[in-house]
Structure formats: structure tokens, C-alpha cells
Amino acid sequence: MTYFSKLIGTGSAFPEKIMTNAEFEAFVETSDEWIRTRTGIQTRRIANLQKGESTSTIAIAASRKALEMAGISADKLDLIVVGTVTADSVMPTTGNLVQAALGATRAFSFDLQAACSGFLYGLSIADQFIRTGAVETALVIGAETLSTLVNWQDRGTCVLFGDAAGAAIITRTTDPKHSILGTRLYSDGTKGDILKIPHGGSKIPHYLPEYQHKNHTIHMQGQEVFKLAVRSMIDSSLALLSEHDLTPSDVDFFLFHQANVRILEMCMKSLGVPREKTWINLDKYGNTSAATLPVCLDEAMRQGAIETGNKVLLTTFGGGVTWASGLIQI
Numbered sequence: 001m002t003y004f005s006k007l008i009g010t011g012s013a014f015p016e017k018i019m020t021n022a023e024f025e026a027f028v029e030t031s032d033e034w035i036r037t038r039t040g041i042q043t044r045r046i047a048n049l050q051k052g053e054s055t056s057t058i059a060i061a062a063s064r065k066a067l068e069m070a071g072i073s074a075d076k077l078d079l080i081v082v083g084t085v086t087a088d089s090v091m092p093t094t095g096n097l098v099q100a101a102l103g104a105t106r107a108f109s110f111d112l113q114a115a116c117s118g119f120l121y122g123l124s125i126a127d128q129f130i131r132t133g134a135v136e137t138a139l140v141i142g143a144e145t146l147s148t149l150v151n152w153q154d155r156g157t158c159v160l161f162g163d164a165a166g167a168a169i170i171t172r173t174t175d176p177k178h179s180i181l182g183t184r185l186y187s188d189g190t191k192g193d194i195l196k197i198p199h200g201g202s203k204i205p206h207y208l209p210e211y212q213h214k215n216h217t218i219h220m221q222g223q224e225v226f227k228l229a230v231r232s233m234i235d236s237s238l239a240l241l242s243e244h245d246l247t248p249s250d251v252d253f254f255l256f257h258q259a260n261v262r263i264l265e266m267c268m269k270s271l272g273v274p275r276e277k278t279w280i281n282l283d284k285y286g287n288t289s290a291a292t293l294p295v296c297l298d299e300a301m302r303q304g305a306i307e308t309g310n311k312v313l314l315t316t317f318g319g320g321v322t323w324a325s326g327l328i329q330i
């Protein structure tokens with residue numbers, strides 16, 4: 001028997017606090033006008049740690065919504081994968097925190113770090129487990145509280161990021177027409193310096209004299225990342241489509257990683273994607289790293305922009321650097 005993975009549920013969740021562009025003007029030299037015109041971002045959500053909001057709490061809330069849409073209980077899950085670079089803790093993993101909160105007693109769970117590509121990496125891994133028959137149903141989450149890794153004195157990065165979680169449930173099917181058609185994952189560690197978090201890992205932990213808190217934050221060479229993100233998302237999308245003898249005009253809907261509206265426009269122009277065939281929400285949420293794609297998927301599904309039978313192409317680019325594309329027929 002040949003198995004495939006079918007998408008049966010999605011969900012998303014956010015911290016309560018909405019932070020506007022104008023709020024940054026109080027502590028860095030910036031303006032609402034600069035942020036809007038250079039990035040497309042207007043607001044973002046910020047977790048309130050004092051109120052108990054964290055990566056796991058929004059991941060759990062998004063997962064509950066995905067379970068509800070799928071119409072299954074948590075004890076049907078065999079696998080939970082969380083793409084995140086902002087896990088609540090190293091141990092237990094955020095996957096385990098989600099598993100415990102949901103009561104997903106049968107599932108094994110883990111976190112994976114692929115920055116903004118975390119969701120597509122997780123989806124691809126879960127899809128492989130389902131295709132081999134080892135797993136029947138998987139919950140894949142992209143969840144981040146990047147506000148905890150931002151240098152609030154660096155205007156070049158602090159205005160870009162936000163906190164969010166998106167979740168998707170996939171399950172075994174024998175029908176290849178409504179399934180994950182394929183995924184392509186890429187990494188290039190030689191370019192790791194253009195988007196990195198230098199301190200706070202095991203090489204320079206917080207107790208060494210070299211440790212500086214401002215280096216335990218996101219460091220980005222914006223223009224280098226911009227150029228590579230555009231090229232990588234276009235190339236990996238075309239490579240995946242050509243593997244399936246398809247061209248962009250065969251795709252019903254495109255979901256791009258939400259980092260900068262100018263990046264989206266360049267990808268759309270190059271691939272010939274009209275505005276109505278894509279979802280843009282970075283104006284509301286900013287760049288939420290691994291959460292951007294599952295949140296877009298959830299919003300587009302719930303608002304009827306994506307329908308049964310549609311071929312949906314997802315593509316992303318992230319720090320370290322990583323990038324990926326995925327093709328799903330709903």
C-alpha cells in the first residue's frame with residue numbers, strides 16, 4: 001500500500017498585545033512611514049511573559065484550533081513536531097509541553113530548529129513518517145516569540161519581528177490527489193553569518209566573560225538576506241514544480257514567507273503570481289519566522305481563499321541559512 005499525507009486541520013494563535021509602528025518611535029530613530037514603506041509592516045503581536053504567554057502557550061492554542069477543524073481528539077496524534085528557535089526551554093521541548101497540555105498520550109514529540117523554514121522542515125519530516133507507514137497522524141507547528149530575541153536598540157531588526165503560532169494536522173491517505181505532493185529542503189551553512197544569533201548557545205553561554213546580551217539577539221545583514229531570500233524562494237519553487245511537471249500557472253494559490261512586502265512582490269513578479277492568488281498578512285503580524293506559513297495557511301483556508309482541490313505552493317527562507325518549498329493539493 002502506498003501512503004500519502006492529507007491536510008485535515010489548521011489553526012493559529014497570537015499573544016494579546018498589538019504593538020504599532022509608532023510605538024518604536026519612542027526608543028529608536030525610526031518612523032511609521034519608514035517601516036510601512038520599506039517593509040509593509042504596520043503592527044505585530046508581542047508576548048507578555050509576565051502574563052504567562054510563551055511559545056508553548058500560543059502553540060497549544062493554535063493546536064487546539066487545528067484539532068477542532070480536523071474533528072479529532074489529541075489521543076489520535078502519533079507525532080508532534082514544533083519548528084521554533086524560541087522554545088520555552090531546552091528541556092522539556094516545546095513539543096513535549098504541547099503534548100502534555102493536549103493530552104496527546106500516544107504521540108512522540110520534538111522541536112526542530114530551521115529558523116523561518118521550521119514549519120516546512122517539520123511538514124516534510126512528518127510527511128516522510130506518514131509515507132513510510134510509521135505514523136498515521138501528525139501535528140506540525142511553527143511557533144515563535146521572536147520578541148524575546150530582538151535587540152530593541154537595533155532599528156534595523158527590532159521593527160521587523162513578531163510573535164505567533166500556526167499548526168497543521170496531516171493524516172494518512174491512499175489518495176494521492178489530495179495530499180502533500182512534495183517538499184524540497186535546503187541549507188547553506190557557509191552563509192550562516194548573514195542572519196544569526198551569535199551568543200547564548202553552548203559555545204558562548206551566558207556565564208562566560210565574553211557573553212554579551214546584545215549578541216544574544218538577532219543579527220542580520222538585511223540586504224544580503226533580502227537578495228538571497230528572493231532568489232532562493234523563486235529557485236526552490238520552480239525546482240519543486242518542475243519535479244512534478246508543473247509551472248507556476250498550474251498552481252492555484254501561493255504562500256510566501258512573510259518577511260518584507262518588497263520580497264513578496266519580487267517573488268510574485270518573477271513567478272507571475274497575481275495578488276489574488278496569494279495571502280499577505282505581514283502588515284498585521286510582521287515576520288513571525290516559522291509561524292508565518294502555517295498562519296497564512298490557516299487564514300487562507302478559514303476565509304475560503306484556498307478550496308478543496310487547490311494546488312498550494314508554500315515557500316520560505318530563514319536564518320542560518322535554510323530555505324524550503326512544499327506543494328500541497330488540498
Ligand code: UT7
Nearest residue numbers: 030031034116155156159222223225226229259260317318
Ligand atoms: O526571515 C528571514 C528573512 N528576513 C528577511 O528576508 C529580511 C530581509 N531584509 C529586509 O527586509 C530589508 O533589508 C530591511 C527591511 C531589513 C532593511 O531595508 P533596506 O531597504 O534594505 O534598508 P538598508 O538596510 O539598506 O538601510 C537603509 C537605511 C540605513 O540608513 P543609512 O545608512 O542609509 O543612513 C539604515 O540605517 O535605512 C536605515 N534604517 C532605518 N531607518 C529608519 C534601517 N532600519 C531603519 C528603521 N527606521 N527601522
